[in-house]
Amino acid sequence: MPQPKGPTTPTNLQILRWVFSPMPYMEECVKNHGDIFTLKLNPNLPPIVFVHTPEAMQEVLNNDTKELEAPGDLNEPFKYLLGNNSMILLSGAQHQRQRQLIMPPLHGERMRNYADVINDITEKVINKQPLNQTFNVRTVSQDITLRVMMQAVFGLYEGERAEKLQQTLCEILETGSQVWRVALLYFPGLQNVIGISQLWKKQQQRQNQADQLIYAEIQERRENPDPSRTDILSLLMAARDEAGEPMSDVELRDELMTLLVAGHETTATAIAWALYWIHKLPEVRQKLLAELDSLGENPDSSAIFKSPYLTAVCNETLRIYPVGMLTLPRRVKTPISLCGYDLEPGTVIYGSIYLTHHREDIYPNPKQFNPERFIEKQFSPYQFIPFGAGARRCIGLAFAQFEMKLALAKILQGWEMELADTREVKPKRRGLVTGQDKPIQMIYLGRRQQQSRTLETITV
Template structure:
């Protein structure tokens, strides 16, 4: 059976390299082998063919449902310990299509935009706790924002003991896999042994069991006291019916909630952290963004914020340069197919390298440089730019994530003056099954004077960027 070339090192060595520094491994392979190569880093060292050219990605992602390629859920088993067995990620074929049809409506149109006020208010609440001239962890703050958005928008929970317990348990679970060493628990099944509450996997399982009980308790409470007036995503999912008129079962709801909790806040927090870093690392980027935001006045409409071209370009470039999800979900060859003049046999597993596609010199000159202007100068195809994956496995919450990013950034940048706390280099590292920046610390130096006042000369010279002492807003 044909497989593209790849490293000759033992599979265990490849897997350890993939866990420790996936970016370096992918880049070295791309330099040596080109647009596709084989790594033995799957569970049980199953060979995975990594592809990065837009042509290959288009061929795979447009034929991934009952055609030349499958996108089976069972191959995503590495996510099962975190997300469960019944969520959309783990489903295949008709069941996968059913789950997506039930999941998509709450994340689009007016329903999604109804969460705009929640997002803005939470961003203000969290950032009001920043003390002037005191360094703070950007990721911790962005995680607090995104987590509270998820709990309020998805669960409709704003306070109470269940809210606090869910927050604490989920945070603890994610921290158990937040480094390459800890993430090894997910890559090596033989490490997944319950040796008691003090063992890593035993601790993880106990946290998960407690969280499961809380999620099921919330579902049971909603079923016992249905409220058709609720607009949170959990209520909408419970009310949804498939083509046969059937609702989601409790275990399906539980796993979809876990998927939204983990994927919906961890990834957005990472993207926001990167965005704030780049905006304040590059003064010209910040100045252009502030000028664009100031045009909207003191109380900008959320629809106007979402349409801002430079803000959109910043978000797009943030998700390009170091995408949170490094790979697409795997596709499996269904029937013999010819790619790049070579025939691949059924059973061959392919993954799209989102990271390598976004680092292509032919698409993105100086790819390591943060240049939002790329997205103002040209339009990229879904196979050149795919931060949310593609095909039948494209992220359901993509529109919601971008919406949240834009509102949070606009809220923070319009009101507060920030600066990086130090000049330490920041680079991407593995965080569980995704990527994240190394530690980013910032300082809040004051509160911005509203753009319309500056232009009128009230409170400072025209165009002056001075800050006044920060207060809660």
């Protein structure tokens, strides 16, 4: 049976290109092999299949079916940080149950209750920036999203334990996004190389510190239960399985870590990209400010959420450099036919979100940042797919978009800032997400006065 084609270079070279430049490598594979291709990323396993046409994305991601599954055991690379009990590593009914438990606070009315928290945190974080000085946009957006996640997950973002946990998590993720950490996934032997082994040891110490802080919080909650709390930890602690058993401390830790990690790094990167594009393209900023100012002072969070141009800017930000360049992997259960090839049971498939979003036939001039495309046309859920789809679709989808829009609206309406360096910033792998190839530096110029839709800068 003919299998989809891929590069014929030795496996180690394929891995190196995949680790260091995944996006150009995928684009090269499309040029050479078309809509479906393979990469050999493990010498002992069959090649992995990559697809990106909306039709194939729909077929592969649609849901757990009799042909395809979205099993947790394929997400082993996350285990070192998230633990065995993370929903990302669970499968089937257990996975569904965890999702249903965690979903409500991240949607609807419960989610909208976080509007004030997002506004307050954004205000506090931006106000810390010294006037006329350069700051790293990602550090600032990370500070915002981590505090927001801490509030959603634990119901607290201030206090000694919260501060310590935030700092430790930032250090863990900073190290985790370095390229040596990704290389370790493919070349585990590197763990014994001096230098890398020390970095690895330090990383494990940090993880132990974070664990201790999370366990201390769980312990305190067990000792002082408060039924009026609505944060995710309280929900998980109150939940019982079919046998009437509560979640153990380790299970709680793994799920909390998953939400903190998946929920803050991704949204922080997206906000940083949006601020870059908005300040790089003056006409985009002007249009956005006109729309936001037309909502009046202190606009309602649902008015901001529904603003068409802000939505278009956020969508275009997530399209051009999708923070998650791939979906989580799916596996063939019974033989299926995909893009003209018959795939055998056991074949692992990734949907390439990056490639879907860069298809010329869906998005003309795909390398150009053009929010208008989202005003002029409505894309199907498999053409615009930054949060994946089906059984593993991002559970933070609504929350991330809500937070992104509110934080951006608050920053743009409240402060004047400009890029300190107008050179192009390109996408680069940062761990398992698509980050920036250099820091986006901006200068804080002062508060912006929003009066009769004019732009006026005053110094503070």
